[in-house]
Amino acid sequence: MATSDLNTNRIDGAFGTITINDTTEYTVNFDVIQVDNDCKFTTLEINGVSVINDYVADNTAATKPTVITCPYGKYPFSKIKLSEGQVTISKTANQPFDNVINGSDNVINGMDNVIN
Numbered sequence: 001m002a003t004s005d006l007n008t009n010r011i012d013g014a015f016g017t018i019t020i021n022d023t024t025e026y027t028v029n030f031d032v033i034q035v036d037n038d039c040k041f042t043t044l045e046i047n048g049v050s051v052i053n054d055y056v057a058d059n060t061a062a063t064k065p066t067v068i069t070c071p072y073g074k075y076p077f078s079k080i081k082l083s084e085g086q087v088t089i090s091k092t093a094n095q096p097f098d099n100v101i102n103g104s105d106n107v108i109n110g111m112d113n114v115i116n
Contacts, residue, residue: 016091017089017090017091018088018089018090019036019088020080020082020086020089021036021082021085021086023081023082023083023084025080025081026079026089027078027079028078028079028080028089029076029077029078029091030076030080030089030091031070031071031076031077031090031092032069032089032092033069033070033087033088034068034088034089035065035086035087036065036085036087036088037065037085038062038063038064038084039062039084039085039086039087040059040061040062040063040082040083040085041055041056041059041063041082042081042083043079043080043081044077044079045077045078045079045080046071046073046077046078047075047078048078051077055069062085063085077089
């Protein structure tokens with residue numbers, strides 16, 4: 001695993017992983033969100049535009065563990081903040097992602113490509 005430094009807004013290397021378990025808002029480009037514990041998102045952005053309603057159907061309910069989400073389109077996620085819980089964010093080989101993988105029965109709306 002490559003070293004990671006959110007204070008300098010980067011995940012080093014072509015591949016890298018950071019676990020977020022606090023309420024700090026992080027500005028960093030990443031391609032994958034894996035929910036590790038029940039969590040609530042307060043911020044989720046792509047290129048400075050909020051996309052939280054495109055990925056989370058109900059911001060007031062906890063997103064359950066095992067959900068894995070990738071941005072659809074050609075841009076990575078760029079900002080994330082939780083009000084509670086824990087997620088692991090990852091940078092992959094800078095490839096666009098066109099699918100969302102939903103590993104639980106959580107509802108994620110606004111997506112055209114969902115794999116259960």
